[in-house]
Amino acid sequence: MKTFEEKWTAWIDDQLTGRELEEFEASLPDKEAAQAEKRSAKQLGSLLREQMAPVLNNAEFFSHQLRERLDREDRQPAARPVSTTGWWTVRRLLWSGATALAIFVICAVVVIHNKPSSDQSEYLTQILNYRVDPAVSPNATITMFEKKDEHVTVLWVDGLQSLPPEYATK
Amino acid sequence: MLLIAIFAIALSSSVATRGDQTVWSGIVIASNSGPPEPTPAELTPLETTLRQLFGYTRLHLIGEARKTLKSGQEDWLATTKYFALRVDARGQKDGAYVLNLKLLQENKVLLETDAQLSKASPLVIRGPQIGDGQLVIVLMMQ
Numbered sequence: 001m002k003t004f005e006e007k008w009t010a011w012i013d014d015q016l017t018g019r020e021l022e023e024f025e026a027s028l029p030d031k032e033a034a035q036a037e038k039r040s041a042k043q044l045g046s047l048l049r050e051q052m053a054p055v056l057n058n059a060e061f062f063s064h065q066l067r068e069r070l071d072r073e074d075r076q077p078a079a080r081p082v083s084t085t086g087w088w089t090v091r092r093l094l095w096s097g098a099t100a101l102a103i104f105v106i107c108a109v110v111v112i113h114n115k116p117s118s119d120q121s122e123y124l125t126q127i128l129n130y131r132v133d134p135a136v137s138p139n140a141t142i143t144m145f146e147k148k149d150e151h152v153t154v155l156w157v158d159g160l161q162s163l164p165p166e167y168a169t170k
Numbered sequence: 171m172l173l174i175a176i177f178a179i180a181l182s183s184s185v186a187t188r189g190d191q192t193v194w195s196g197i198v199i200a201s202n203s204g205p206p207e208p209t210p211a212e213l214t215p216l217e218t219t220l221r222q223l224f225g226y227t228r229l230h231l232i233g234e235a236r237k238t239l240k241s242g243q244e245d246w247l248a249t250t251k252y253f254a255l256r257v258d259a260r261g262q263k264d265g266a267y268v269l270n271l272k273l274l275q276e277n278k279v280l281l282e283t284d285a286q287l288s289k290a291s292p293l294v295i296r297g298p299q300i301g302d303g304q305l306v307i308v309l310m311m312q
Contacts, residue, residue: 125266125291130283137280150219151291157281158296165301167252167275168199170232 012041125153137161190238192312193267193287195248195255197233200226201303216292216308223294224304236312242267252276253297255307265289273297273307287311 002010007024010016011034016024028034124146132140139159146153194212200220209217210231220229235248237257245258258270266288273281273295285293289311297305 123288123291125288125293126286127293128268128284128286130281132281133279136278140281142281147219147223150216152216152219153285153291153293154223155281155283155285155293155295157298160280160298162299163252163275163301165303167300167305168201168230168232168303169251 012038124148124151127153127155130155132157132160190240191267191289192236192238193257193259193269194236194308194310194312195234195246195257196231196308197248197250197253197255198306198308199230199232199300199303200224200306201228201230201301202226203302204228204230212310212312213308216294216310220294220306220308224296224306226304228303229306230303239267253305257309260284267311269309271295271307271309285309 007016007020011021011024025031025034127144130142130144132142134140137160141158143156143158144154145156196210196212198210198213198220206228207230209229212234213220213229213231217229221227233248233250233253233255235246235255235257237244237246237259239259242259242261245256247257248255252275254274256272256274258272260268260270262268263286266286269285269287271281271283271285272279275298280298281295283295287293287309292308292310295307295309297307299305
């Protein structure tokens with residue numbers, strides 16, 4: 001059951017309809033005065049809406065939009081799901097880099113140690129020079145050759161003085 | 171940890187390739203006379219080659235020396251009653267050891283040579299004729 005004040009407010013706001021409206025207007029002692037008060041209240045309401053409503057000029061509108069956008073951006077990182085950061089986290093990047101470096105170093109070491117030498121000396125012994133004392137062995141001649149199948153290098157000395165069998169003792 | 175592992179692999183690989191080498195040097199009489207005897211173990215890999223080179227069937231070891239090279243600057247002597255082989259190592263070059271060799275008969279230098287001895291390649295030197303045999307010098311890395 002509405003009180004008179006409630007019905008009055010509803011009547012001012014044109015919220016009463018039908019039988020309820022008829023009963024309320026019939027109950028008014030001075031309908032003309034009530035109608036005048038209603039018009040006055042509506043005018044006051046219109047005036048207040050006009051005066052109190054926010055009026056945004058261009059600068060304020062821009063500032064408002066900017067603040068809205070900053071607020072949105074501040075809220076976004078917290079709201080962003082972890083999965084959107086991707087697989088390449090800093091930690092994974094570091095591990096990947098270190099692993100790649102390790103593989104490179106191991107390959108480099110293996111390649112360096114397996115590199116075939118361009119020098120034949122790695123496979124065959126080489127004679128760099130040779131000499132005999134002409135005073136001791138005036139007829140000596142020296143030749144050098146390699147038996148490549150057996151990987152043997154031979155220094156063949158001819159013309160040394162022959163010695164008796166006793167020189168073969170230990 | 172990863173870097174430590176890398177350095178360990180690199181270091182072990184490096185150390186493995188720099189292992190100490192032993193040089194065996196022998197003074198041998200090759201002949202066809204005398205009682206048959208087994209070829210010395212050190213000469214077994216070269217037995218066929220030596221027989222083909224000199225035409226002798228009997229290889230008799232009369233002096234030997236074995237030296238492990240660490241610094242590559244070592245020297246040593248293989249001796250018999252009348253001969254001596256003096257070896258003076260003079261460092262490494264291209265993975266081989268540079269050796270100065272002197273074959274001495276008592277106090278006389280019969281032969282001097284500088285050789286670059288490789289790991290898988292023995293050096294054979296033909297010396298003077300002795301009786302009905304031949305003096306042979308052999309150097310090899312083991």
